[in-house]
Amino acid sequence: MKRMRALAAVAFDLDDTLYPERDFVRSGYRAVAEWAETHLGLAAPIVQAELDALFAAGLRREVFNLWLEERGLDPARWVETMVAVYREHSPRISMFADAAALLEVLESHGVRRGVITEGYRAVQESKLRALGLAEAFEVVVIGGEEVRERWKPSRAPFEEWLSRMKVHAQESCYIGDDPAKDFRGAREVGMRTMRVRRAEGLHAQEEPPTPGDEPEVEVLDLDEAAHILLPGAA
Ligand SMILES: [Mg+2]
CATH class of the missing domain: 1.10.150 (DNA polymerase; domain 1)
Structure with a gap:
């Protein structure tokens, strides 16, 4: 992914990718x-x-x-x-500063943005609201409690996101933090994958359980992600 041409869209995981889950x-x-x-x-x-x-x-x-x-x-x-x-409860959370900065730089470069997450639907929605992100993304796929079989690492949420975005997998990247579930489905559908491994992240010490779960690239924060996604721009 050193020079990723024609990056059209980025999908983000929510917890510990855009804000601190802790x-x-x-x-x-x-x-x-x-x-x-x-x-x-x-x-x-x-x-x-x-x-x-x-x-x-x-x-x-x-x-x-x-x-x-x-x-x-x-x-x-x-x-x-x-x-x-x-x-x-109404969560008191705020975005990682580098996440806010990356969303801005992607927007300014015309890169479309979305979220793929799962959990109790109302909880994930309340997190997005608390972060001020309720309207920030073009397509948000939340795998709710009623569709656990469609949660990552299933490829289903990625297929749904790509199809609703009407974007090609090869010109999209998924950014997440959890090697046990974030990358396998994304890889299977042909998306680029990037792991953000923040020192304080809840999954920072974990390794991918199988080679199929490995992300294509790993970064320490989303400032580094910006340099890789948009070389020379960030
Ligand atoms: Mg996460």
């Missing part, structure tokens, strides 16, 4: 901690610190269950509510 998690825990203060009579800052510590220890899906158990509370009674508070 900030979403922290903002969700803060909402849950405030809920716990109101409904369980616990001090919100302490609850937030406890949830943060579990996340920092590498726990993900089990955080609320474990926290409830450690607090002597019944997970069966509370966990669903906590998950709902987490998912429905």
Whole structure:
């Protein structure tokens, strides 16, 4: 991809590519901690610190269950509510500065832009709104909770994005951060692939599980991406 001719469009992953996913998690825990203060009579800052510590220890899906158990509370009674508070909170997140800069430089060079992401649909939509990106992209493909079989690494979301964009795979690039799911489907449909491996990213230490999952190129941040995508322009 040293000289990629006729770059027409770029599709971005959302979490940890355009904004720090850790900030979403922290903002969700803060909402849950405030809920716990109101409904369980616990001090919100302490609850937030406890949830943060579990996340920092590498726990993900089990955080609320474990926290409830450690607090002597019944997970069966509370966990669903906590998950709902987490998912429905208004996230306090903002874009990586280099992501905002890359979107601008792509726009100024007439490169079309989109997003391919997945997760709970309402959550992904609320993240885009919080980032001020609700209207920023031509085509946003969100694989919601009802279509898990179409989530990356499936090629389905990439095919959908290309077809809605009416753009050729070979003149498009997908930029993501997760080697376990971001690149295989994109490669299979013929898109260029770029991994942004930020030092603080949640997947920074992970390697592609198979050769088919390897990105074509890897960058440390999106400033470097701009130089590769638009040589001489950024
Ligand atoms: Mg990601």
